[in-house]
Amino acid sequence: MKTTTGKPAGAMVGAWLMVAASAAFAQTGASPAFDAQDKSDARAIESLARARNCMTCHATDRTLLAPSYRDIAKRYAGKPGAAEELARSIADGSRGKWGSLPMPAGLQLAPGEANRLARWILGMSR
Numbered sequence: 269m270k271t272t273t274g275k276p277a278g279a280m281v282g283a284w285l286m287v288a289a290s291a292a293f294a295q296t297g298a299s300p301a302f303d304a305q306d307k308s309d310a311r312a313i314e315s316l317a318r319a320r321n322c323m324t325c326h327a328t329d330r331t332l333l334a335p336s337y338r339d340i341a342k343r344y345a346g347k348p349g350a351a352e353e354l355a356r357s358i359a360d361g362s363r364g365k366w367g368s369l370p371m372p373a374g375l376q377l378a379p380g381e382a383n384r385l386a387r388w389i390l391g392m393s394r
């Protein structure tokens with residue numbers, strides 16, 4: 269049997285879906301920095317959180333030493349400036365907002381990482 273197909277169909281469809289998804293996204297205009305980008309590399313951000321030791325004290329769904337990311341996301345859901353506030357806590361540490369235990373500063377984050385982590389956590393309220 270002879271195959272005459274040029275490009276693999278799967279790759280084409282995949283590429284098209286990506287274009288369609290970003291186009292749909294651009295149309296809604298709803299917090300673009302939030303969803304599309306960060307959802308697609310949520311896995312990468314999770315490994316970043318691991319690499320930065322965030323998961324030593326935090327878990328997604330359970331309270332460990334620290335509040336769960338979902339509880340944090342729920343408390344800040346819909347709050348203006350939430351991403352900035354959380355990014356600041358992540359970079360500079362936090363105390364007195366959740367309990368008696370403080371979160372230390374100096375977790376050795378590269379520029380922009382606090383922001384990415386904050387937006388990733390906020391995305392968990394849904």
Ligand code: HEC
Nearest residue numbers: 320322325334354357362363364365366367369370371385
């Ligand atoms: C040594 C334990 C520990 C580590 C490591 C840690 N946290 Fe925390 N985190 C806490 C505690 C405890 C709190 C609650 C602080 C408070 O009551 O204000 C907290 C609070 C937070 C909050 C909520 C802050 C607010 O303003 O309400 C966020 C977001 C957060 N952590 C993210 C992270 C991220 C991301 C990392 C990794 C870069 C991280 N944490 C690493 C213990 C930790």
